[in-house]
Amino acid sequence: MKESWTSLASFLGILAFCQTLLQVVFPPELRFASLKFLNRALGCCSSYCYFDITEMDRDNTNELYNSVQLYLSSFVSASCSRLSLTRPRNSSATTFGLSHNDCINDVFDGVAVQWEHVVTQRQSQTSWRCLPDEQRSFTLRIRKRDKDLILDSYLDYITDKSNDIRRNNQERLIYTNSGLNSRSRPWESVPFKHPSTFDTLAMDPEMKRDIMEDLRDFAVGQAFYQQTGRAWKRGYLLYGPPGTGKSSMIAAMANFLGYDIYDLELTEVPSNSELRKLLMKTSSKSIIVVEDIDCSVNLLNRSKEPKAAEPRSYYDPGSPDAACGGKDGNNNTITLSGLLNFTDGLWSCCGSERIFVFTTNHIDKLDPALLRSGRMDMHIYMSYCSYPALKILLRNYLGSEGEDLGKAVASELREAVEKAQMTPADISEVLIKNRRNKEKAVSELLEVLQARAERNEKYGGLREECGLNGVAAEEEEEEQEKRALEEPQRSERL
16 A cells, blocks of 8 residues: 555656646646647547637627627526525526536527637736636537537627527616707606506407507518518507597507617797707607697697798707797708608608507598508597496406306496496596495496496487587597696797
8 A cells, every 4th residue: 555655656757747847848828839739630620610709809798798698598497406696786587507517408490509608817917908807608519510500690699689688687768858858968868667468458359469469460470561661660649539549558668678668849940940850869669648638739730930040059049939839940840851751751751660549539531641551550448438348447447357247237337338438547447446345346336337328328319419419528628628737838938
């Protein structure tokens, strides 16, 4: 035993002597060249090729590294025993990542690949920019025979997938145009946390399925739009009485697609040119909304005589039209032509994957040119509450559908809701008030529906003679209130 330890010590001593001799005889440059040659020789015999994706590309961040990191985080949690956890800023989800020098396998188009997360200590700072002490990179291993088949398509797939993950994790925002102080920041944003979804939206289920299919086809239709030579955008017109869920529909669309919302207030836009500038500052994968378009601006008065005064910039505080909110470069109000070009002109394709949504209570007041296909591709009528929509409201507020209340009650509700012509907002108010007592909520709702139905039948003939039903009268009163509120603002501006 003693001889064995003596022999081992002698062998280690010989190795140490040889290592010292090599360092003295062979300079570092020669050793590096020899190792490089040896790696190449071994690489020629290997059936794999390796690709390094570093975190930093010289002094700039390598976006491909971030994309790979996000992509691997989508499935790494199920296959690794040791993970690193991060939560980026403005993100609502925790991101899983590979630990230092850990590996994970992936399959793309039937080809197996391997990723390794390599972390080494940075030797020295050679840049003016302060870099992390650790140097990180991902190493992709692919068989040589598969490299030309999948490399480019695989990296494109990773980039697209990471963009989807980033959009889903990122906190969605709702923007509004900021009026006079919009030279540097034309849009102001706040987090968008509206809980409306298509599951909770009170409308006909078949119509909801059609809308969801149309949105889904649009979101994955980039190749189709390029093939047909169309701008990647789509327009939706939501019309119907107040309280039928038009705003909730917009929120459900945004939550379904994961898009941001740009709520465009036309009364704050003074000219057609400023409208185009606002469009240029919107991002892709967004919904641009104009609510109550029939009373946002006066599109009928678009041919006024120009004044003699020379036009001044909208951003000039001394301009007499700076706060007027309806003047363009020729001292005219925003024209219908400017709005049409905004939705379907050449400037409308300066971004991609955009949705335009207009809402109105009176579709007959809109110019037919605004309604044609290509501008408003899909017209969605938000009707009074039907029985299928009522079942959704009962499920949302009371946790049960109409059939759960008994056949007799369900039959009475079905008959009354069709005759009552009440909006989902009115019915929701009744249910919210009594949501802790299901029986009381249903009985009171039935009474309200029957009373409204009787009133409609009683005064139906009078409404036909007047040309207005009860709800239409309420709509007229609502519009008069809006105009009354807007008049003092216009007077102050003038």
